[in-house]
Amino acid sequence: MIAPLGNASRRLFTAAILIAGLLLLLFFAPATLWAVAVAFVVFLAGREWCRLIGWAEVPAWGGALGYVVGYAFLWRVSGVSLGEPVLPVLEAVMIAGAAFWLSLAPWTLLAGWRCRSRSLWAAVGALVLWPAALAVVALREFSALHLLAMMALVWVADAAAYYVGRRWGRHKLAPTISPGKTIEGALGAFVAVGGYATLLYLLGLAPAGTPFGHFFVVLLALTAVAIEGDLFESWMKRVAGVKDSGDVLPGHGGVLDRIDSLTATMPFLALWWLERQ
Secondary structure, three states, X not given: OOOOOOHHHHHHHHHHHHHHHHHHHHHHOOHHHHHHHHHHHHHHHHHHHHHHOOOOHHHHHHHHHHHHHHHHHHHHHHOOOOOOOOHHHXXXXXXXXXXXXXXXXXXHHHHOOOOOOHHHHHHHHHHHHHHHHHHHHHHHHHOHHXXXXXXXXXXXXXXXXXXXXXXXXXXXXXXXXXXXXXXXXXXXXXXXXXXXXXXXXXXXXXXXOOOHHHHHHHHHHHHHHHHHHHHHHHHHHHHHOOOOOOOOEOOOEOHHHHHHHHHHHHHHHHHHHHHHO
């Protein structure tokens, strides 16, 4: 009889499958297939978002489909993967996403806002999912390797925050939102990303012509945004009264649990990358 996998084993197995799938799609899939894969992630994350804001199961599936339709429309009108991208459309979508993370998201965290309008929260979900999804598709058109390097920034920050927080964490970063996160862990994330930025620059993985100081500061700023994205999803789960956004990923919870920081950082990264072209 085969013994069931423990939680740690499930986490490792799921992570291995996700990483392998990401690398295969990122480096070998045609552009349209990559866009379809992103649409699938939008669908799963959209369903979880709808459940977090209080929608029943059937409406949540409908809402998820609506998020995919909206993403597909933006993908089509922006021209990404279909030839020459329409930069004004891309920039407008990215600016909308960045504006959300610079205004409503921090205000929600600081004020503890609990809006009762599910329709408004559904619109917020569009601002969370659509810019990030379109950014990931657009950035892959420029360079799959550079996109992977920038996505890894979030993973470096998360890992450093976790291990530094567990070892030296004493002061809570946001005790009413996510009691497990500490100021020491956040500082560890900044230090780790600083080292990672230096490594990327030495390997030539910064945008062409970007001074080291500029690159270094941008990556530290993206780290701050990544932490905000993590906290915002933690706040949504706390309001909903759940530990994970879903259970589709064994040992990891839901899709939103895995992409929360990426949803915040990708619009800013795309705007910066577009400006460098």
